Amino acid sequence: MSGDHTAISAFLDAQAAEAGAARNTLLAYGRDLRDLSDWLGRRGLALAGLTRDQIEDYLSFCDAQGLSRATRARRLSAIRQFTRFALDEGWREDDPAIRLSGPGRAKRVPRTLDRDQIEALLGASSGLGRSPVDRARNLCMMELLYATGMRVSELVSLPVAGCRGDPAVLVIRGKGGKERMVPLGPAARAAMRDWLAIRDNAPQGSALYRLLAGRG
Template sequence: MSAAVQAESFLEMLAAERGAAANTLGAYARDLRDLESFVAQAGCAMADADAGVLRDYMAGLAQAGLSPRTQARRLSCLKQFYLFLSREGLRTDNPAALLDAPRLPATLPRFLTEEEVDALLGACDMPPDDGRRWLAARAALEILYASGLRISELLALPRRALTGDARMLLVRGKGGRERLVPLSVQARAAAEALATRDQALRSPYLFPGRDGQRPLTRQGFDRILHDVALRAGLDPARLSPHVLRHSFATHMLARGADLRALQMLLGHADIATTQIYTHVLAERLRAVVEAHHPLAGGRKGAGGQGNTSS
């Protein structure tokens, strides 16, 4: 079996069994082509590469200046690819299993304040040039902020999601995993207003694109979000669907939500992914203490008048 056929079979498995996104499949395909070129120069076939060859490959990525996140994705691809070959009987081991992952920089997610979210929602109520555009904006923002959906999950929502009086949405997330998320009264009302406006399109999607038979594209939604940000007086560069997801999670924790419940709402397979938001709260608490505690930054005027000897 050639390297190209092995790679194709691996990618087909990821798509069929794990529901891998198109972007992930495209990135892994490029990663495997790059690996194939490297191992060929090392004088061996991709399926026969040992841990030493793969270690040299990863070292070369760092020397070439690839970011730690890109290196980590490449390593993830290698581990999954060689595990696949092992399970298919094409190898007896996984030579990438013990390779060390690059240390990733600690980055805290960006999020909006509650006042900024209110400003965004209020901007959708301004006298519109295109009434439907702002109905779609209001419905999308209400659902994203009320439920913490990923943008791919939002745009894939079927129109039938609003059937009946259900207060929950059934969402299909990463890897085809399904979960239930709550739908607030305001979010449901906004979504129903949009569905009523779009009735003539007969679209199967809650957020239809121009022809009605396909969902709104990510690029189309980004343009709507850009315009809403401008109307709300916010810098569009600070706003994205993922920022709204981070804002949902941060505000939920700040108001006392349980971390495990938040993991379920966000659809995280591992609670370690959810725990990043505890760092956000810790950073906020530190800033509050530094800004307001009387001993922050040194005791100002320590002793006051009492410094004078009597």
């Protein structure tokens, strides 16, 4: 079992350093691979000798436990990444997961808000908060999320330097360190200007100074 944990740790370190995997991805990989390791351990087996049949048996076990197709597909993805890494590192001479088909993901049509709902949400944001500072921050966040479609994790790590000068376009760093450019409309730009004016007057290092963007 300790050998499994050492191998999993080495794999996660490589994913972080070489593939630039996000923290949430690494946490999911770690959980999924440790679950597989525990399943193997209860049968006197280990990751070093993992076979295609064992992977299929494990996925059948996950299905019997009532895990969703999305969860089983994610676990198979983690296993594939790990076995490919083990092959590249010379830990084994084959990849037992290379031609293994997974359960796939159920296709769902994304649910969206209509125009009236969006306007109501943005309107409510301007009045949401215990103080004018809170309300300005909340409106800025909602306007930026709506204008750019960025993730919340991307919003809170947005560099302040990229927001200055009333930009018409923001550069957003997403998963894997990839950057993309997104346009800003007048409402988002106005909300961002108002928030920066408040933030810049706060003492450097204070909680208020750090809100919304983590770097100056």
